[in-house]
Amino acid sequence: MAAIMSGGMWASVVLAGPSDDKLVIDEQIEMTTRTAAPEGHPLDEVISGWHYRTPETRALETDTFQNPGMLAVEEGAQIWETVEGTEGKSCATCHGDASESMAGVGANYPKWDEDSGKPINIELQINKCRVENMGAEPYKFDKDGQKPLTAFIKHQSLGQPVALDLSQGDMQTWWDKGKDLYYRRTGQLNLSCATCHEDYNGYRIRADHLSQGNANGFPTYRLKQGALVSIHNRFRGCIRDTRAEYPAAFSDDLMALEVYVTWRGSGLSVETPAVRQ
Numbered sequence: 001m002a003a004i005m006s007g008g009m010w011a012s013v014v015l016a017g018p019s020d021d022k023l024v025i026d027e028q029i030e031m032t033t034r035t036a037a038p039e040g041h042p043l044d045e046v047i048s049g050w051h052y053r054t055p056e057t058r059a060l061e062t063d064t065f066q067n068p069g070m071l072a073v074e075e076g077a078q079i080w081e082t083v084e085g086t087e088g089k090s091c092a093t094c095h096g097d098a099s100e101s102m103a104g105v106g107a108n109y110p111k112w113d114e115d116s117g118k119p120i121n122i123e124l125q126i127n128k129c130r131v132e133n134m135g136a137e138p139y140k141f142d143k144d145g146q147k148p149l150t151a152f153i154k155h156q157s158l159g160q161p162v163a164l165d166l167s168q169g170d171m172q173t174w175w176d177k178g179k180d181l182y183y184r185r186t187g188q189l190n191l192s193c194a195t196c197h198e199d200y201n202g203y204r205i206r207a208d209h210l211s212q213g214n215a216n217g218f219p220t221y222r223l224k225q226g227a228l229v230s231i232h233n234r235f236r237g238c239i240r241d242t243r244a245e246y247p248a249a250f251s252d253d254l255m256a257l258e259v260y261v262t263w264r265g266s267g268l269s270v271e272t273p274a275v276r277q
């Protein structure tokens with residue numbers, strides 16, 4: 001506590017536990033928002049960021065018609081059907097109905113990619129298909145269809161438990177690297193991800209209520225931005241808040257963090273598009 005307070009960052013730090021509500025979407029899909037942590041996890045219970053938001057913000061996620069992130073998901077559905085590139089193909093040309101072909105797929109990413117010898121996330125898999133299968137340009141970070149299409153694909157796993165297969169390729173090495181980064185203190189404030197999301201989860205700082213920083217809702221809709229926010233954008237924002245230099249999107253550092261942080265949320269339901277403050 002002393003270390004963090006002496007950073008001068010927070011005027012007051014107050015403990016306020018996560019809510020006890022249950023998240024049921026459209027009165028149908030019972031979401032797992034609290035679950036026993038996987039073996040090797042430092043906490044006993046894994047808790048979705050949903051529990052740390054205000055009642056009003058939580059309510060927006062219970063109804064797909066009210067969830068403002070669903071507009072982007074619908075945009076993603078249209079992109080799915082849109083022909084682009086020199087091959088004259090759309091995603092649907094090869095993958096058909098996404099509610100079948102993509103059901104559950106987003107819950108298992110990042111996955112190992114043999115071709116690049118690295119983990120790949122949905123954003124990079126989309127680019128891979130655009131380049132190799134459509135003859136189209138890859139999306140630049142957070143540009144064009146990247147966020148809506150990623151949200152659309154992940155939304156096909158709504159309610160499915162996050163589960164990574166760390167036995168694929170070198171996934172374990174990337175997990176180790178991600179863990180290392182998670183606990184490394186950086187920036188002028190000398191904070192690590194773990195300082196805020198492990199030691200201080202459940203505390204209120206300024207107008208915020210610190211969660212465990214899980215990745216199960218991404219891309220998430222942020223009310224503050226009025227837009228979808230990708231996972232690498234969120235990581236960069238958090239690193240910037242420690243007043244450290246932040247790595248490039250899709251860099252090895254952020255991919256390693258994505259593997260490790262996603263794993264920390266194992267067993268939570270995919271909430272995409274989650275609604276956050």
Ligand code: HEC
Pocket residue numbers: 080089090091092093094095105111122125126129130133134149153
């Ligand atoms: C010419 C056919 C073709 C087109 C067009 C195509 N893909 Fe693919 N896609 C594949 C193949 C082949 C694979 C690898 C085999 C597999 O996993 O099904 C793949 C894999 C994927 C996967 C990973 C599936 C998994 O189980 O991990 C996703 C996600 C995906 N594509 C999304 C897209 C999106 C989004 C588009 C449109 C931007 C698209 N694809 C366009 C052929 C295509």
Ligand code: HEC
Pocket residue numbers: 048049050052182191192193194195196197208209210211212213214215217220234235238239241242257261274276
């Ligand atoms: C100075 C404190 C601080 C540090 C350090 C920090 N974060 Fe955060 N982070 C926040 C705040 C505040 C939020 C928004 C409220 C919440 O969900 O905790 C947030 C949100 C998140 C979320 C979104 C959670 C959700 O449910 O939508 C993720 C993921 C995340 N952080 C990951 C990280 C990672 C990875 C690191 C280290 C690179 C990190 N954070 C470092 C303060 C911090």
